[in-house]
Amino acid sequence: GAVVSQHPSRVICKSGTSVKIECRSLDFQATTMFWYRQFPKQSLMLMATSNEGSKATYEQGVEKDKFLINHASLTLSTLTVTSAHPEDSSFYICSAPYLQGITEAFFGQGTRLTVV
């Protein structure tokens, strides 16, 4: 099946710094990717839709200036958490849809971000 790779799997950063998370589709092209956030013991919440070659679409309540998304190629989307604060500590996970008769979403392994 299609593979989506996310890197890094874990990152610890200091408050005020920025962290970049990469999401790659390894064996297919993805003009669209999705970014989700999951707090402990909670469900996944869609943050934004990453569109290749154009601006990302953010869900209500998600700060676009804080969570910068770049989708510069058909296989790579990046999420940068800028000026990170402890409350940004969370599990971030990306997905890429793969059309094979019916669109299925393939997920990366997720990134555990801890801001200290």
Place this chain on the structure above:
Amino acid sequence: SQQGEEDPQALSIQEGENATMNCSYKTSINNLQWYRQNSGRGLVHLILIRSNEREKHSGRLRVTLDTSKKSSSLLITASRAADTASYFCATDAMGNQGGKLIFGQGTELSVKP
């Protein structure tokens, strides 16, 4: 919130018993998917059921879909301790971009040996 609801929020059973989880959603859908997540890990795709399907089986898993009630259920038969995880339903809403999923709140399943 567009997020669906799942019940129960937590379920504790003995090995060998069946586990049933329910999911309700709010909009018309293209398909509904079930995922498993072990603590602190990524998602494992379990099964996808299309809007024109009513029931689907995969190994020990049985999924039903009732679009008139906007609900789905996941049945795990003959549960094992290794089935201990959180289970989420996710809907691919009609009219949304393909692959854009809205997740339910999840059911935390604990299977005791």
